[in-house]
Amino acid sequence: MDLFAGRRFLRSLTVGLTTAVLLVSCGGSSSTSSGSSTDLTVWVAWGGQELKAFKDVVKPFESKNGITVHITTTRSGDLQEADNVAAGTSLPDVGVVPSQDKVKDWATKGIMKPMETYMSGDALNAYLKNTYESLTKPLNGDTDTKIFVVGGKHYSAWVKTQLKGMFWYNPKVFTQGSNPPKTLDDLLAIQPPAGTKLFCQGLSSGDASGWPAVDMIDNIVMKQSGETVYNNWIDGKQKWSSPEIKSAYQTLGKLLSNNNTYGGSNNVLSTAFSEAQRPLFTTPPGCMFLEQATFEENFIIQDNASAKAGTDYDAFAHPSINSQYDGNVNWFGDSMVVFNDTPAVRKFMEYVTSADAQQIWVNDGGTLAALKTVTNYPDPILKKAAQAIAGAKHLLVTAGDFMPADMQHAFRASMLDYVKDPSKLDSILAHLDQVQSAAYSS
Amino acid sequence: MEKVITAVGATVLIPVFVLGYIVLGEKLIERLSGRLQGFVRPYFWTAPAIIFAGAIMVVPTILTAINSFQSRDLSKWVGFANYKYFFTFPDTLISLRNSIYWLIFFTFFAVGFGLLLAILLDRVRYENWAKIAIFLPYPISAVAASIIWKFMFDYKPAGAVQTGTLNAVLGTVGIQPIAWLVNSTTNNPALIFIGIWTQVGFAMVIISASLKGISPELLEAARIDGANEFAVIRTIVTPLLWPTVTVVGTTMIIYALKQFDIVYVLTSGAYDTSTIANQMFLQLTSSGHLGRAAAVGVVLFLAIVPLLIINVRRFQQQEEMR
Numbered sequence: 001m002d003l004f005a006g007r008r009f010l011r012s013l014t015v016g017l018t019t020a021v022l023l024v025s026c027g028g029s030s031s032t033s034s035g036s037s038t039d040l041t042v043w044v045a046w047g048g049q050e051l052k053a054f055k056d057v058v059k060p061f062e063s064k065n066g067i068t069v070h071i072t073t074t075r076s077g078d079l080q081e082a083d084n085v086a087a088g089t090s091l092p093d094v095g096v097v098p099s100q101d102k103v104k105d106w107a108t109k110g111i112m113k114p115m116e117t118y119m120s121g122d123a124l125n126a127y128l129k130n131t132y133e134s135l136t137k138p139l140n141g142d143t144d145t146k147i148f149v150v151g152g153k154h155y156s157a158w159v160k161t162q163l164k165g166m167f168w169y170n171p172k173v174f175t176q177g178s179n180p181p182k183t184l185d186d187l188l189a190i191q192p193p194a195g196t197k198l199f200c201q202g203l204s205s206g207d208a209s210g211w212p213a214v215d216m217i218d219n220i221v222m223k224q225s226g227e228t229v230y231n232n233w234i235d236g237k238q239k240w241s242s243p244e245i246k247s248a249y250q251t252l253g254k255l256l257s258n259n260n261t262y263g264g265s266n267n268v269l270s271t272a273f274s275e276a277q278r279p280l281f282t283t284p285p286g287c288m289f290l291e292q293a294t295f296e297e298n299f300i301i302q303d304n305a306s307a308k309a310g311t312d313y314d315a316f317a318h319p320s321i322n323s324q325y326d327g328n329v330n331w332f333g334d335s336m337v338v339f340n341d342t343p344a345v346r347k348f349m350e351y352v353t354s355a356d357a358q359q360i361w362v363n364d365g366g367t368l369a370a371l372k373t374v375t376n377y378p379d380p381i382l383k384k385a386a387q388a389i390a391g392a393k394h395l396l397v398t399a400g401d402f403m404p405a406d407m408q409h410a411f412r413a414s415m416l417d418y419v420k421d422p423s424k425l426d427s428i429l430a431h432l433d434q435v436q437s438a439a440y441s442s
Numbered sequence: 443m444e445k446v447i448t449a450v451g452a453t454v455l456i457p458v459f460v461l462g463y464i465v466l467g468e469k470l471i472e473r474l475s476g477r478l479q480g481f482v483r484p485y486f487w488t489a490p491a492i493i494f495a496g497a498i499m500v501v502p503t504i505l506t507a508i509n510s511f512q513s514r515d516l517s518k519w520v521g522f523a524n525y526k527y528f529f530t531f532p533d534t535l536i537s538l539r540n541s542i543y544w545l546i547f548f549t550f551f552a553v554g555f556g557l558l559l560a561i562l563l564d565r566v567r568y569e570n571w572a573k574i575a576i577f578l579p580y581p582i583s584a585v586a587a588s589i590i591w592k593f594m595f596d597y598k599p600a601g602a603v604q605t606g607t608l609n610a611v612l613g614t615v616g617i618q619p620i621a622w623l624v625n626s627t628t629n630n631p632a633l634i635f636i637g638i639w640t641q642v643g644f645a646m647v648i649i650s651a652s653l654k655g656i657s658p659e660l661l662e663a664a665r666i667d668g669a670n671e672f673a674v675i676r677t678i679v680t681p682l683l684w685p686t687v688t689v690v691g692t693t694m695i696i697y698a699l700k701q702f703d704i705v706y707v708l709t710s711g712a713y714d715t716s717t718i719a720n721q722m723f724l725q726l727t728s729s730g731h732l733g734r735a736a737a738v739g740v741v742l743f744l745a746i747v748p749l750l751i752i753n754v755r756r757f758q759q760q761e762e763m764r
Contacts, residue, residue: 207710207728263599266621269713270597286602406729410533416712420624431532438527 037343041070041092042336043077049298053364060360061351067344078102081339085111091339094348097148097156098337100402107150113338114153118346119353127353130373131158134395135333139231146234146397148335156335158370159352160361163385164293164330164398165219165318168300170280171311174288180316184223187319188254192288197262199255200287202276203269203416210412212273213419214400215330216255216291220248222328223321227394230328234399236407236440240432246425251321253422255291262287265419274299280313291318293332294385298366309379317388327393332401333370406439407432463490503743509736516732524737534738536714537721543630544637544698544717551638552694556645557687560653561675563646573650577643584640588707591636595622595708623708629715636704641697645690652686653679685756692753699745718742 046054051073058069074080077096084091085106098106106112115124128136135158138144148156167187171177173196181187192198203210222230225244232238233245240246258264262279263271263286277300279286290296300313307313320326336352338345351357358369363378368386377383389395400411414428467486471479513520528534559576563569579587596606600618604610609619622632656679664674702719705711711720718738725735 207706207724209710209712263602266597266624267599269624270621406731409724409728413712420713434531 035340035342038066039068039070040094040342040344040348041072042348043072043074043080043092043095045073045075045077045096046334047073047075049364049366053361053367056364057352057357057360061348061357065344065347067347069348093340093342093345094336094338096337097335100145101404103145103148103155104150107153107155111339112155113341114150114155115157115338115349116153118338118341118349120346120350123350123353127157128154130355130371131353132161132370132372132389132392132395134331134392135161135370139227139394146402148337156337157349157353158333158335159358160334161331161368161370161389162294162333163317163368163389164215164332165291166294166296166315166381166385167289167291167318168277168280168296168313168315169289170285171314173280173285177314177316181319183320184251187289188260190288193284196285197287198260198289200262200276200279200290201256201268202271202273203419204272208412210415211400212276212292213252213256213415214412215293215398217248217252217415218396218399219291219318219330220251220321221245221399222330222394222396223318223325224248224251225322226325227328227396230396230399234397234402236403236436240436241426241429246429249418249425249429253418253425256419257422268419269416274302278303294368294382295366297379297381309381313381315381315384317384327391329388329392329395330398331389331392331395332398334367335370404439406435410435410439460490506736506739506743509732510740512733512736514731514733520733524734525741527734528737528741533716534721537711537716537718540630540715541699541701541718544634544701545695547631548634548637548641548698548701549691549694551634552641552645553687553691555638555642556649556690557683559642559646560650561679564650564653573643573646576646579640580643582640584703585707587636587640588704591632591639592708595632597621597624623715624713626714629709629713633704633708633715636708637697637701641694645694648690649683649686652683656682685760689753689756689760692749692756695749696746699742699749718745 044051044054051071054071058071061067062069072092074096078099081091081095081098082102085102091111097103098112107114115127119127135147136149136154138147138149148154167180169177173193174190181190188198190198201212201216203213205211218230221233221244224247229238229244238245254260256265256268261268273292276292277290277296280288280290281300281304296315297309297313300307304312318330336349338349353371355369355371355373358371358374359376361367362369362374362376362382365378365382368377368382368389372390375386377386400408403411410432414432417428418425471483471486474482509516510524511519511521512524529538559572563572566572582590593605594607596604597609597619598604598606604613604619606619606622608622612619620628622628660678661674664678669677700719701717702723705715705717705720706723709715711717711724716724719742722735722738722742725731725738729735
């Protein structure tokens with residue numbers, strides 16, 4: 001119909017052709033499984049280690065139930081699903097969550113099925129009881145699309161979680177790990193050895209550059225000014241130039257200042273996020289701490305396969321800023337959404353939300369479960385992270401992921417501009433206000 | 443199953459259909475009277491091309507122009523709001539400024555060096571080898587070239603081992619490393635330089651071909667009349683090369699205006715390096731604002747059209763001269 005429909009057509013044609021070729025080469029097994037009790041299709045965003053872990057999770061399910069799970073990895077599954085919904089073509093039985101602007105629409109139109117319909121009462125009650133409360137219960141008791149709850153019904157089945165804002169360190173350099181700094185001021189007051197800086201960071205990440213700093217400031221806002229300001233900010237009701245957000249930028253400025261960071265601002269901006277940890281482990285060390293989510297472990301192990309959690313590297317959860325808001329913890333998670341309610345899907349969803357399945361995920365490393373009943377973690381860092389999540393009063397989503405697209409982009413770009421030249425803070429915030437007023441209305 | 447049909451359809455049925463169109467169509471035309479045949483045949487043969495060009499170029503262009511007056515999801519009419527946004531918002535204005543930088547500096551240096559190299563290399567014995575060396579970056583895709591230069595521009599803090607070639611060289615003479623792609627005074631020139639590096643070979647080869655077409659007798663005559671080499675270049679070579687230089691120049695301007703890939707790979711438009719094409723991509727994908735993306739596309743299109751016209755005119759003039 002238009003330029004963009006043409007693009008979609010091409011993309012779906014490419015996907016179609018590739019899939020067809022794959023199917024032919026696989027011996028022509030059938031793919032669609034409407035109402036099937038022996039097959040189901042799942043789209044996931046996972047590749048590499050994460051995909052391997054998922055396959056480990058699926059294996060016992062397949063052999064026990066005689067159900068074949070067809071897994072497709074798609075990098076932008078939410079876009080693909082939106083395309084298929086728009087085109088009226090088939091959706092996977094189980095897929096990834098849609099982008100925020102689609103949640104309400106898809107729920108009311110019945111495109112996504114709520115857990116209330118595909119899970120038995122007992123299984124659902126167990127899920128709601130044992131999953132971290134903030135993932136199933138909206139903050140103010142309202143319906144909340146941020147955790148995919150619409151009209152009191154749950155559309156997203158959480159299977160994995162990650163904790164953001166952990167401070168990673170080398171225990172041979174920072175020896176006080178058993179007694180980590182209580183407050184951010186304590187952390188900033190630590191005197192690094194000569195030639196070593198307090199922090200490392202890397203903000204370079206292609207056209208998503210800046211996101212590690214977005215994660216950092218998310219933690220600052222929620223722990224400095226509280227969950228109400230934080231959620232209003234996501235929803236566009238809190239101005240960027242307001243004192244709360246401005247002071248969050250200023251606090252971030254201490255963590256990423258030219259003087260406090262290894263190599264200074266230029267290096268923070270030039271370094272890829274996946275390489276930011278390296279100066280922690282050099283001799284002499286370049287820096288003492290790196291703030292990053294639980295998945296940071298994967299990068300450390302990539303650099304040094306024999307590194308052991310607790311002895312070669314360690315981490316502590318984000319220190320307090322305003323003790324009143326210590327209960328606010330920044331998380332993100334992986335979840336599954338059901339598009340076709342079939343007997344196979346029912347069994348599968350009951351399985352992935354069970355402790356048995358999530359324990360397999362956890363054992364494969366690099367992630368936390370969504371169930372608080374899973375407590376047996378393979379390494380001490382994940383155990384600490386799980387405790388931080390379990391101890392949270394409010395688990396809050398990552399602001400950077402839940403703002404309108406224009407806002408997200410401007411937010412990330414503002415991080416780069418601010419780190420590059422902190423003296424421009426006022427004009428940066430004024431610009432963000434300008435984007436905000438346009439992004440939430442159009 | 444339907445996917446298998448799509449695959450078979452795409453790979454088998456389309457060629458079969460094309461073949462059928464040619465064979466059956468020609469059979470039908472042969473049955474027509476002689477005069478009618480002469481009238482129908484050209485239209486019949488050009489019809490697929492016209493339909494294709496219409497469907498994949500003309501129609502989308504018109505629809506894009508329509509979309510540019512519509513809202514984010516194309517559901518509402520918004521008048522000139524998207525254009526107003528483009529010409530007033532600081533981010534888009536910076537990309538407009540950068541595209542003008544590209545237009546001026548990239549075109550000037552790519553054509554200038556191309557001309558200079560063509561003329562100078564014409565006078566040396568190792569001409570072919572030198573030309574190969576200069577032309578070599580041209581066939582490299584812009585993405586690959588950008589990745590090569592990503593290594594060249596790599597930055598590590600002072601004191602650390604410099605993995606970037608340029609900073610390693612600076613280090614040997616005791617100069618502090620430069621964050622080429624972050625620093626606002628070096629990043630745009632660095633990106634434009636990569637563009638020149640890849641395109642100057644093309645400009646040189648085209649200009650050189652035209653240079654070889656200038657008859658040596660003409661130059662000899664001038665020299666016998668007492669003209670020195672500078673006078674020969676200024677009064678004979680340059681005017682004769684001018685039509686070619688214009689064509690190369692307009693091609694380079696179009697390249698400059700549609701510049702996207704080098705910027706995308708190296709900075710993704712951060713630190714005030716984005717161009718109009720980057721802005722269009724950003725509006726389309728990251729922001730998902732289809733109306734604004736279309737408006738940016740239309741601006742880009744309108745900027746390029748006059749150049750296309752100049753180019754086509756030049757080609758026609760050259761044809762007439764032959």
